[in-house]
Amino acid sequence: MCFFSCLASAQxxxxxxxxLITDNPVGHPGGRLVVSLRSEPKTLNPVxxxxxxxxxxIAEMTGDLIHINRLSxxxxxxxxxxWKVSRDGLDYTLKLRRGLRFSxxxxxxxxxxxFSFRVYLDEKVNSPQRDLLIVGxxxxxxxxxxxxxxxxxxxxxxxxxxxxxxxVAILPEHLLGQAYRDGKLDQTWxxxxxxxxxxxxxxxxxxxxxxxxxxTLERNPYYWKTxxxxxxxxxxxxxxxxxxxxxxxxxxxxxxxxTDILNRLGADDYSVLKKDQAxxxxxxxxxxxxxxxxxxFFNLNSALPANSDISRKQAWxxxxxxxxxxxxxxxxxxxxxxxxxEMATPLWSPVTPASAFWVDAAIPHPxxxxxxxxxxxxxxxxxxxxxxxxxDSSRSPVKFTILTSASNSQRMKMATIIQQDxxxxxxxxxxxxxxxxxxxxxxxxxxDYEAAILGxxxxxxxxxxxxxxxxxxxxxxxxxxxxSHPATAWENEIDQLMEKQLTTxxxxxxxxxYDRVQEIIAENLPLISLVxxxxxxxxxxxxxxxxxxxxxxxxxxxxxxxxxTGPGASGQx
Amino acid sequence: xKISRKAMLLAIALLGLHLIVLFAGxxxxxxxxxxxxxxxxxxxxxxxxVDAQGKVHFRPFVCMMVDRPDAFGEYLEDxxxxxxxxxxxxxxxYELFGFLKTDLHLFGVDAPAGIFLMGTDAYGRDxxxxxxxxxxxxxxxxxxxxxxxxxxxxxxxxxxxxxxxWCDAAVMRGAELFLALPWLYFxxxxxxxxxxxxxxxxxxxxxxxxxxxxxxxxxxxxIRGVVLGSRERHxxxxxxxxxxxxxxxxxxxxxxxxxxxxxxQAALLIPQYVLAEVTLSFLGLGVGEPTPSWxxxxxxxxxxxxxxxxxxxxLPGLVLVPVFCGYVLLASxxxxxxxxxxx
Numbered sequence: 001m002c003f004f005s006c007l008a009s010a011q012x013x014x015x016x017x018x019x020l021i022t023d024n025p026v027g028h029p030g031g032r033l034v035v036s037l038r039s040e041p042k043t044l045n046p047v048x049x050x051x052x053x054x055x056x057x058i059a060e061m062t063g064d065l066i067h068i069n070r071l072s073x074x075x076x077x078x079x080x081x082x083w084k085v086s087r088d089g090l091d092y093t094l095k096l097r098r099g100l101r102f103s104x105x106x107x108x109x110x111x112x113x114x115f116s117f118r119v120y121l122d123e124k125v126n127s128p129q130r131d132l133l134i135v136g137x138x139x140x141x142x143x144x145x146x147x148x149x150x151x152x153x154x155x156x157x158x159x160x161x162x163x164x165x166x167x168v169a170i171l172p173e174h175l176l177g178q179a180y181r182d183g184k185l186d187q188t189w190x191x192x193x194x195x196x197x198x199x200x201x202x203x204x205x206x207x208x209x210x211x212x213x214x215x216t217l218e219r220n221p222y223y224w225k226t227x228x229x230x231x232x233x234x235x236x237x238x239x240x241x242x243x244x245x246x247x248x249x250x251x252x253x254x255x256x257x258x259t260d261i262l263n264r265l266g267a268d269d270y271s272v273l274k275k276d277q278a279x280x281x282x283x284x285x286x287x288x289x290x291x292x293x294x295x296x297f298f299n300l301n302s303a304l305p306a307n308s309d310i311s312r313k314q315a316w317x318x319x320x321x322x323x324x325x326x327x328x329x330x331x332x333x334x335x336x337x338x339x340x341x342e343m344a345t346p347l348w349s350p351v352t353p354a355s356a357f358w359v360d361a362a363i364p365h366p367x368x369x370x371x372x373x374x375x376x377x378x379x380x381x382x383x384x385x386x387x388x389x390x391x392d393s394s395r396s397p398v399k400f401t402i403l404t405s406a407s408n409s410q411r412m413k414m415a416t417i418i419q420q421d422x423x424x425x426x427x428x429x430x431x432x433x434x435x436x437x438x439x440x441x442x443x444x445x446x447x448d449y450e451a452a453i454l455g456x457x458x459x460x461x462x463x464x465x466x467x468x469x470x471x472x473x474x475x476x477x478x479x480x481x482x483x484s485h486p487a488t489a490w491e492n493e494i495d496q497l498m499e500k501q502l503t504t505x506x507x508x509x510x511x512x513x514y515d516r517v518q519e520i521i522a523e524n525l526p527l528i529s530l531v532x533x534x535x536x537x538x539x540x541x542x543x544x545x546x547x548x549x550x551x552x553x554x555x556x557x558x559x560x561x562x563x564x565t566g567p568g569a570s571g572q573x
Numbered sequence: 574x575k576i577s578r579k580a581m582l583l584a585i586a587l588l589g590l591h592l593i594v595l596f597a598g599x600x601x602x603x604x605x606x607x608x609x610x611x612x613x614x615x616x617x618x619x620x621x622x623v624d625a626q627g628k629v630h631f632r633p634f635v636c637m638m639v640d641r642p643d644a645f646g647e648y649l650e651d652x653x654x655x656x657x658x659x660x661x662x663x664x665x666x667y668e669l670f671g672f673l674k675t676d677l678h679l680f681g682v683d684a685p686a687g688i689f690l691m692g693t694d695a696y697g698r699d700x701x702x703x704x705x706x707x708x709x710x711x712x713x714x715x716x717x718x719x720x721x722x723x724x725x726x727x728x729x730x731x732x733x734x735x736x737x738x739w740c741d742a743a744v745m746r747g748a749e750l751f752l753a754l755p756w757l758y759f760x761x762x763x764x765x766x767x768x769x770x771x772x773x774x775x776x777x778x779x780x781x782x783x784x785x786x787x788x789x790x791x792x793x794x795x796i797r798g799v800v801l802g803s804r805e806r807h808x809x810x811x812x813x814x815x816x817x818x819x820x821x822x823x824x825x826x827x828x829x830x831x832x833x834x835x836x837x838q839a840a841l842l843i844p845q846y847v848l849a850e851v852t853l854s855f856l857g858l859g860v861g862e863p864t865p866s867w868x869x870x871x872x873x874x875x876x877x878x879x880x881x882x883x884x885x886x887x888l889p890g891l892v893l894v895p896v897f898c899g900y901v902l903l904a905s906x907x908x909x910x911x912x913x914x915x916x
Contacts, residue, residue, distance in 0.1 A: 247877075248875070248876065248877040251877050252877070266876075266878075268876055268877070268878030268879070269877055269878055271645060271646075271878060272877065272878045272881060272882065331610070334610045337610070337613075337645075338610060338613050338695060338696060341645040341646075342645070406856065406857035406858060407857070409875075409876065412857070412862075413695065413696075415862070416696060416862045416863060417608075417610075417696065419862060419863065420606065420608050420696075420863070423606075430772065430861055431861050431862040432861060433857045433858070433861070434764075434765055435761070435765060438765045
């Protein structure tokens with residue numbers, strides 16, 4: 001039996017609560033924080049929420065059993081103070097902290113944990129969380145051992161099982177039980193709900209929501225964490241989420257003092273703010289590489305009509321040497337410089353340096369070489385016409401279109417740089433910007449595209465968060481969707497390796513498997529990785545304990561520990 | 574039809590601008606797609622006549638622009654070597670008016686220096702060259718789309734006004750439909766349905782066709798009104814009694830009345846269509862990269878950092894203002910009776 005225990009348990013003399021003691025620098029209570037959100041949350045219901053804004057707000061209102069520390073990227077005890085894993089890796093027994101209460105004062109027990117998992121796994125409720133709780137094809141099961149102990153059973157050993165629990169909010173049965181039994185759970189806890197109807201285990205609880213303007217959370221007086229000096233967290237009295245429609249407006253509001261934090265700055269805005277920080281009372285932070293990776297990929301779908309234009313061009317795209325040549329000709333350094341002002345990392349693999357443990361350092365980073373690229377194309381049977389155009393073995397000129405989203409200026413710039421790079425190979429590239437939903441439709445539904453530039457953001461450093469991309473049957477296997485069986489030998493090898501690492505429990509053994517996956521991807525290039533932007537944020541100087549992290553949420557992940565020095569937060573929204 | 578002196582001057586000024594952009598290939602020192610990746614957002618080149626020693630040169634010269642190592646987008650001039658500006662130089666080949674192959678440019682400097690009269694953009698491309706070529710696209714889209722609109726509007730307006738009855742009703746209901754159409758969303762929707770393989774030139778032609786065809790309704794209504802009036806004139810009735818055919822009557826008696834309307838409508842429609850193309854390109858839905866148009870050049874200003882840091886990116890927008898004013902003033906000058914109202 002393995003044994004994991006928490007840092008320390010404190011007994012509060014009056015209520016016998018087992019609280020978690022944090023080791024952050026001690027602050028003082030009070031103050032209000034104002035943060036901007038680019039769109040209004042659609043719901044405050046943790047079971048049904050799917051959009052980013054809803055999840056950002058809900059994250060401050062809910063608590064989970066085991067939490068991933070966004071800075072260290074490791075799991076740590078949260079509502080569960082300790083847990084034991086059986087030797088075969090199939091059973092997890094979690095001990096809950098005693099004496100905890102929801103934000104409305106009602107007691108927490110294992111009954112709430114059972115209720116929560118029943119709701120998430122219920123197919124009729126159809127929560128987006130459900131898929132995340134399926135291991136080995138079967139949903140995990142939970143049973144109650146006593147008032148403060150629960151046991152989870154998995155159908156097969158799962159390496160990252162602890163990480164499953166992160167952000168799975170524990171729900172109050174006393175408030176949602178009836179709605180669930182009536183089948184109306186998905187209609188509860190909308191943004192229009194009154195604060196009295198909602199309760200959670202997060203550092204904050206709902207205070208008020210004004211549609212079109214802001215949503216305010218107030219301090220949860222029953223929160224289960226204290227600092228070293230027994231002060232109950234959070235320090236802040238309130239957090240206000242201000243709705244600001246777009247990135248440029250966010251920067252302007254921050255500069256004028258309306259908001260206290262800027263989450264995810266663009267590199268250009270970062271430079272503008274950096275010049276101002278000496279004379280204003282804020283600071284910009286470069287939190288290092290993110291998990292986002294941008295890439296160029298070709299349409300390798302096999303399900304296309306045989307004599308269409310695209311399937312004719314696939315004869316070029318399917319050749320590994322063609323893709324390798326394209327990758328060698330791309331000027332990644334210029335992308336890092338021109339698009340991100342050096343605040344990005346060039347990528348030759350989709351695993352970014354932000355995953356310090358998992359990234360394979362042995363993947364080669366070949367320098368840009370047009371000569372090498374031309375040699376590869378010659379080996380693949382291509383040649384050049386008298387006018388310098390690249391032609392294939394049947395003397396037709398090689399040209400293709402790159403699809404990208406018109407609203408994403410960074411990817412548009414990547415496309416324009418690649419277009420010019422391809423000219424040096426004699427390939428005529430058209431850049432086609434379309435509205436984002438049209439792009440998604442063409443890539444995922446109709447497969448009516450030749451090449452495209454997209455970005456994916458891994459939710460977690462663990463390789464399991466990328467299963468959908470690498471498995472041939474995965475929903476995000478974008479270059480070739482809808483395959484139940486792998487189309488090539490190397491995709492077959494990736495499938496097997498990914499399945500194997502899912503159940504390998506030792507981290508080092510998993511790393512060897514995942515390294516091999518990265519090597520195969522770098523060799524065969526289903527995705528030609530381009531750049532990964534750094535996480536750039538800004539915050540007012542009065543905000544203390546501010547530690548931006550590479551994992552989302554970058555700025556508010558440690559909201560309970562944030563406090564304000566000096567004369568309080570910004571003024572009225 | 575008397576054209577006032579003021580209208581003449583305005584027309585000549587506008588014609589001059591169109592001629593300048595027509596000669597874009599000759600006047601522009603560089604190719605529009607050429608990226609100087611070490612010089613993004615370089616400010617306009619300083620043209621020097623006096624060198625560091627105080628000596629005055631008859632021939633102007635430029636210095637090398639070197640980027641500051643610690644600051645992105647900030648440059649220093651390195652005047653150790655001066656690069657004189659030569660005139661009538663051989664440079665990148667191009668096709669004047671689309672068919673005359675040549676490589677003669679009005680001015681240029683030797684490599685590795687560059688002469689950027691309006692600075693460079695995000696990829697280090699010469700804004701002045703792109704401005705001239707972009708003007709070709711933006712201005713001539715306006716012209717061609719206007720011709721399309723007026724041709725279609727004239728045809729349908731004359732038919733509706735002359736024949737009346739069901740023909741009139743059908744055309745007028747159709748006009749109302751087109752007037753109610755939200756043209757921007759319509760064009761965006763059409764763009765999403767186009768096949769991906771459409772080349773830049775074909776996309777441009779399609780764009781012009783769409784903008785022009787969508788806007789026939791207003792001229793058609795105006796022309797119909799005039800035709801309704803002139804159809805009842807005595808000399809028209811007399812000509813008909815003498816056996817004149819419909820076509821003869823239209824050509825000889827009705828059309829001269831609508832020339833004035835056509836001219837004023839043209840002067841009003843051209844800037845609207847230029848703006849339509851600029852708007853579409855601004856939203857990223859016009860002609861694709863790397864082909865420049867004034868709209869796509871202005872679209873970089875949507876980014877806050879560009880808006881506050883690089884003033885030379887405003888230039889296409891600044892030129893649009895006098896162009897529009899010119900056309901609108903011309904339209905008001907051409908109106909019979911010279912009422913100062915802008916329709």
